Amino acid sequence: MALRASDPPEVGGYRIEDRLGSGGMGVVYLARSASGRRLAIKVVHGQYADDDEFRLRFSREVAAARQVSGAFTAPVVDADADAPRPWMATLYIPGENLGTRVRDHGPLPPDRLRELAAGLAEALRDIHRAGVVHRDLKPANVMLADDGPRVIDFGISRAAEFGGADALTQTGRVMGTPPFMSPEQFSTPHDVGPAADIFALGAVVAYAATGRGPFDSPSPYETATRVVEGAPELDGLSAGLRPFVELCLQKHPKSRPNPDELLALLRDGTRPNPRPGPDRAPDPAPGPPTGPRRPRRRRRLLLAACAGALLLAVAASAAVVRYTGADPVHSDLPPGWRPWHAAAEPAYPADRAGGPFSSCGAAARSLVCAGDDVKAARFSLATGRHAWTRPVDSTPDDFGSDEGSVLGVRAGHVYVYANDETESARGRATGTSHAHYSVQSVDAATGRVIWRTRTADGDSALAPDLQDGGATAVPEGVVTVFGDDARAYALLDADDGRIRWTRPMPDDTACVVVAAAHLPYLVCRPDDAGTTSVSALDTATGKPRWTAVAKGSLDLLGQDHGRLILAETAPETAHRALTTVDATTHRLLRVPLARPQPAGAAVHLARGTLYFTLGNGSVRAVSPRTGRRLWESNSSVEFPGPPLASATHVYVASPNGRLAALDRRTGRVDATRPGRNDAGPTGMADSGAPLLLVGDALYVPYGTRCVYSVDVRRL
Known part of the structure; x- marks a missing residue:
């Protein structure tokens, strides 16, 4: 981040070189010591310097951080809690934080997950041995250093020795x-101890494995309620890590293991001995009944305490938690971002009207888009500078059209597909071509192909396309339709593209591969059977772990609260019901829609809500759990593309880039942005392209291979 005119040239004798981030409580700078060592310096905002309680808390942060070994944290180098603006300097830890890594590249691979879990358990063991409770372990406070994870930001930790007598915990914060x-x-915030960090550890590992927290919810009040009394969502966790996370997320502090027990579990599978507590209560001795229980009264009290605590927690989060070390993501925009619009250079063929990109992905500082015969085109996330374009088919003759698709993103690479078509003698006579499809992993910054694997070769070959269910990315790699006649499917390894396994498709069926909650599924429609089968695939072998069969011709839209959501998507069929499949019990449930949706409506699942969109701009939100319509809105966006849902809004865009932001709770149109006329001739796109949100930066594909970016807070 660029330095500003108001930034100091030096702090405490250390020369300031750059901004690393800022938050509600202060600014974090990159600085150099006299010997050239790089430091991260936190400087408190001026408005807090006169707060005596804050100064005391800050001095305690310094003392707590000094007590902890630098092997698992950012060692404190210097500090001055009595300066006009208090500051603390720690050793700069190069690398990205876990939150940034998962948002940019998706969940960590299995080997990295075990390293993360073990590294954080070791870090907490060291922190707790020093008599410190962190109290704010989260992805943004975990730096992925070369030698293992480092825990940073002890801004709201407290020395465990103060206990309940600590005056600062008596203020109700x-x-x-x-x-x-x-x-x-x-x-009971006065009773917070080391076990709170263990609970956070489980939530962080679950986030790293699945890309979402186990208690995520659009509403902070619902989040608090789920944390206190709800079951965590752990779909997507491997069998090896699930016991680790489940033990960490026990509701009662005494039921959670300590770091040594967690390390033993990871090392040799040794589970800790059960401890008494609400989560692991011993069997009661026989005796007379103790009278009726009053669970409703307890729930009301619990919700009241939870809501009251959450009001304080949200305020504290806004005021304190944003104060994190070396975390530029909290600027909410990519470093150096400004509003921009850009077009990819013409890709083959360049002499016809085209259409919008079909998909985009963010990797590191790159926006990579594909579609309209483009295999991949790279733009800067911050400025829109266009670096390169690669066509789907690089051969000099064009025998057909391949859309192109970003299949997924991983560790600075994007998965895409290519088709090196050739013309046979038969093709010259019939006007057809011979396809040579391959899935490729491409460096997002340079466009260099890291690996490529041939998936099909022949006149009947099918493209490994995301939109058509020909391929999808999972943490282990890419699951794709495979073979010249598309009668098999395979997993291509994420690291080198090698074929880890292939499996035959079921006979007499049309099948696609789809990912839901980072797990692969095979969705098949047997010929003339009027049914749809959904099979959960084992990523180790490719074999179905289980299969459920539902009536109708259905598409798998995704997963919500542990249930797969399927809907009829044939354009000539009205939407009257949904079908859900419990991912644990595999039980099917038909959910009638309270109000049928018209034929031709596109349906998408986003953040736990179904959105039906029509060409006239109508958007209708429906609960997938009850079938009840939540709201209906006229977005004013013609032929809207797939809705993109954030925590507060739903965004839809048209093929020419007209954009609308709808209140996610009510459907009210809060902002619109007109379409653009700088895209040149466009084809007959039937809907807008999928949008992409990175922090507060929204990326909108439009026109012919064009993209623009806006700050959603300033629409």
Whole structure:
């Protein structure tokens, strides 16, 4: 981040070189010591310098951080809690934080997950041995250093020795980040101890494995309620890590293991001995009945305490939790971002009207888009500078059209597909071509092909396309339709593209591969059977782990609260019901829609809500759990593309880039942006392209291979 005129040239004798990030409590700078060592310096905002309680808390942060070994944290180099603006200098840890890594590249691979879990358990063991409770372990406070994870930002930690007598805990303040807070941080904040960090550890590992927190919810109040009394969502966790996370997320502090027990579990599978507590209560001795229980009264009290604590937690989160070390993501925009619009250079063929990109992905500082015969085109996330374009088919003759698709993103690479078509003698006579499809992993910054694997070769070959269900990315790599006649499917390894396994398709069926909650599924429609089968695939072998069969011709839209959501998507069929499949019990349930949706409506699942869109701009939100319509809105966006849902809004865009932001709760149109006329001739796109949100930067494909970016806070 560029330095500003108001930034100091030096702090405490250390020369300032750059901004690393800023938050509600202060600014983090990159600085150099006299010997050239790089430091991260936190400088508190001026408005807090006169707060005596804050100064005391800050001095305690310094003392707590000094007590902890630098092997697992950012060692404190220098500090001055009595300066006009208090500051603390720690050793700069190069690398990205876990939150950034997962948002940019998706969940960590299995080997990295075990390293993360073990590294954080070791870090907490070291922190707790020093008598410190962190109280705000979250992805943004975990730096992925070369030698293992480092825990940073002890801004709201407290020395465990102060206990309940600590005057600062008597003010009623509840501090933390709600999705990663423990139940006791909401209900009994005075009793928070080391076990709260263990709970947060489980939530962080679940986030790293699945890309979402186990208690995520659009509403912070619902998040708090789920943390205190709800079951975590752990779909997508491997069998090896699930016990680790489940033990960490026990509701009662005494039921959670300590770091040594967690390390033993990871090392040799040794589970800790059960401890008494609400989560692991011993069998009661026989005796007379103790009278009727009053669960409703308890629930009301619990919700009241939870809501009251959450009000304090949200305020503290806004005021304190944003104060993190070396975390530029909290600027909410990519570093150096400004509004921009750009077009890819013409890709083969260049002499016809085209259409919008079909998909885009963000990797590191790159926006990579594909579609309209473009295999991949790279733009800068911050400025829109266009670096390169690669066509789907690089041969000099064009025998057909391949859309191109970003199949997924991983560690600075994007998965795409290519088709090196050739013309046979038969093709010259019939006007057809011979396809040579391959899936490729491409460096997002340079466009260099890291690996390529041939998936099909022949006149009947099918493209490994995301939109048509020909391929999809999972943490292990790319699951794709495979073979010259598309009668098999395969997993291509994420690291080198090697074929880890192939499996035959079921006979007499048309099948696609789809990912839901980062797991692969095979969705098949047997010929003339009037049914759809959904099979959960084992990524180790490719064999179906289980199969459910539903009536109708259905598409798998995704997963919500542990249930797969399927809907009829044939354009001539009205939407009257949904079908859900429990991912654990595999039980099917038909959910009638309270109000049928018309034929021709496109349906998408985004953040737990179904959105039906029509060409006239109508958007209708429906609960997939009840079938009840939540709201209906005229977005004013013609032929809207797939809705993109954030925590607060739903965004839709047209093929020419007209954009609307709808309140996610009510459907009210809060902002619109007109379409653009700088895209040149466009084809007959039947809907807008999928949008992409990176922090507060929204990326909108439009026109002919064009993209623009806006700050959603300033629409």
